[in-house]
Amino acid sequence: MSAESWKIVLPCTRLEAEALASATDPFPTMDEPPVLNTLEPDETRPEEWLLEAYSEGQPTAETIAAVQALVPSAARIKPVVEKVEAQDWVTLSQAGLEPIRAGRFYVHTSAHADDIPEDATVFHIEAGRAFGTGHHYTTTGCLMMLDRLKRQGARHAMIADVGTGTGLLAFAAMSLWPRAHALATDIDPVSIEVTEENADANPIDRSRLALAVAEGVDHDLYRQLAPFDLVIANILAQPLIELAPSIAATLDAGGTLILAGLLNTQADAVAGAYRREGMRLADTIRNGDWSILMMRKRRRVR
Incomplete structure (x- = not known):
């Protein structure tokens, strides 16, 4: 400035x-x-x-x-x-951020690059211009839910991260399922620039990661790559409710959806919006005042 x-x-x-x-x-x-x-x-x-x-x-x-x-x-x-x-x-407001540990994941800035646990999946996400360094309850909760999915034996091949911020959640999912392809999008062009920088700073297979500026899932790449078997949407409660029909439509039958950015008091309304789109609530993590919902799309009965 x-x-x-x-x-x-x-x-x-x-x-x-x-x-x-x-x-x-x-x-x-x-x-x-x-x-x-x-x-x-x-x-x-x-x-x-x-x-x-x-x-x-x-x-x-x-x-x-x-x-x-x-x-x-x-x-x-x-x-x-x-x-x-x-x-x-x-950058100044985030420069003193401590590393975070969420399940197997460890997220740090350059200030803490010398003390990294040997048993962790590590991401270097520098304090900068976009939300999603891992230090908010919603991002941390999503990392915990991804870790839980992997421990339960889930397998995913096509992943979408709606509202990616820094790219962290897309990177985390790609580390769990290294053969999967991922699409990470955000309404903010700066977030996509930051995600590109962070992808270069971490061991990310860029051939398996597509990036785009998009409002919700309104982009040709969603239409070309759908259906997805895992979608992560860490946004806010009202946009999640409004986007329920379009987000649910991108999911394959039996696919998994992680929803975050909602307070505990908003969880029922958000879950209800996705139930009306043929989804069921499969798991919940409460992290502080925030809820992370894991939902599954019901398979059609022939």
């Missing part, structure tokens, strides 16, 4: 902070949206978080209002708006 970097600060709840961590595009109408960071300033008050929004140049009233709209709990609170030293705030 330039020397004219500004910060908007508002209090928020823990649930609001976690929802923002899963949001793929909180400012869909902005050409140059603020960079968001959430933090827990006092561990003795786990429900009281802060939202920081960094912008290049002094934020307009419209930008401030858009940031404030993200945290309804602060609707009547005047935000703090101040000039700050210019930095790459997305």
Whole structure:
């Protein structure tokens, strides 16, 4: 960013902070949206978080209002708006992230490249421009569900990762089923750029990985490669509900679907939307306030 970097600060709840961590595009109408960071300033008050929004140049009233709209709990609170030293705030906000261990998976940044467990499947996902480093409950929960599937003896040959973020979940699935082909897509072009960079930084067979910018599953590659026997969709509850018919249609009979980005209180509504598309709930992982659902598409009875 330039020397004219500004910060908007508002209090928020823990649930609001976690929802923002899963949001793929909180400012869909902005050409140059603020960079968001959430933090827990006092561990003795786990429900009281802060939202920081960094912008290049002094934020307009419209930008401030858009940031404030993200945290309804602060609707009547005047935000703090101040000039700050210019930095790459997305990378800075994630630079201190500790490695995570989820089942057999170990995800780290370059800051922790010297202490890697020998028994782990390892991914180097640098802090950067896209969501999905493994540090949010939803991403970690998806890794746990993939690990569980493999331990149960599941086999998959055609995989789709809808809303891939950094590519991590697609990479994890490909490591479990190395002969499988995978399609990873995201509505955000930056995410696809980041996924390409991360694929180069990890032992990923690029000949088995296709990438595309797509809204949901609306892309020719989905139509060409379907049906899939494993689909991962780590998005948000409402988009998952809206996409239920199209996502379910990409699955083969008997195929497996992992759904994430939904709070525990939203799990029944999301599962219900997919049951109406001929799917059944096969497993659930609850990770903090977030649910990861594993569903299976019913086989047609002849």
